[in-house]
Amino acid sequence: MVIILIIGGSASQKLAADVAKELGETLSSLETKKFPDGERYLRIKGEVEKDVTVIQSTGFPQDEHLIELLFLIRTLKDLGAEHIKVVVPYLGYGRQELRFKDGEAISAQVVANLIEESGADEFISINLHEDSVRDFFNIPTANLSAMPPIAEYIADNVENPIIIAPDKGALGFAEEIAEILGCNCTYMSKIRLGPDKVETRIVDVQCDFDSEDFDKVKKDSKVNIDSVNGKEAVIIDDIIATGGTIVNAIDILKEHGARSVYVCCVHPVLVNDAVLKICAAGARDLASTDTLRSDVSSISVAKIIADALK
DSSP: OOOEEEEEOTTSHHHHHHHHHHHTOEEOEEEEEEOTTSOEEEEEESOOOSEEEEEOOOOSSHHHHHHHHHHHHHHHHHTTOSEEEEEESSOTTTTOOSOOSTTOOOHHHHHHHHHHHHTOSEEEEESOSSGGGGGGOSSOEEEEOOHHHHHHHHHHHOSSEEEEESSGGGHHHHHHHHHHHTOOEEEEEEEEEETTEEEEEEOOOSOOOOOTTOTTSOTTOOOOGGGGTTSEEEEEEEEESSOHHHHHHHHHHHHTTOSEEEEEEEEEOOOSSHHHHHHHTTOSEEEEETTSOOTTEEEOOHHHHHHHHO
């Protein structure tokens, strides 16, 4: 039997432990600390197996967690690991996959190159902000979806939901959850009313499903804008940072008579009092996955990671 060693960086230790438990595999012990001058120290305790899975998100503080990840990969190779799967549930610097302005660093490419050059043999992430980030790697990659466990949370906590994407970019997430739950979804769109005036509206659509095999929903079926009236609305997004977009969405849904508003996301970046702002706006609950540690990380992605590692 092949023994797979699971090792979690300091950003993802609990998640790594949960993945190891799901798989029934060995969890390695790791010692990390910071020297007085700010440099990182890392020591892997115990024997290193030939097959190792490293789990480490690279959220805030991004630089520290990224350096630790690179140290981990390189050290494991030096200690005899032959195949290293690197699981980065949340990829810091992953939102700049293009040079939007002249002279900008394509940070996602730089990070991908560093991970691969350190010795990674496979790369796995969860709901990358852009799937095209995988093109920067020359090793096998996977971009997992956290929508199934989020859908399970919604099924357990919300009756008769309508899934809301706060913008068209998040519509794919809303469609995926709606398909799992067999419910309606829609999205919000910014409508330009004039040179200096933009209004966000609920779009009068059902789902715009791209899936050709989704037969149970008729393509021509419409969700009237007033359909949120009296419903349990669930806003879904991949990343919540400042929370401004979500607060705006909550206000609009309440104006249209939503009985309650829940908020779910994959990656809880949550800066600048975002949790307080969202709750003060009237969200009944705010829940995220544990790709990043936060006060609202109540939905585990351990099983989808474990399934991908089998």
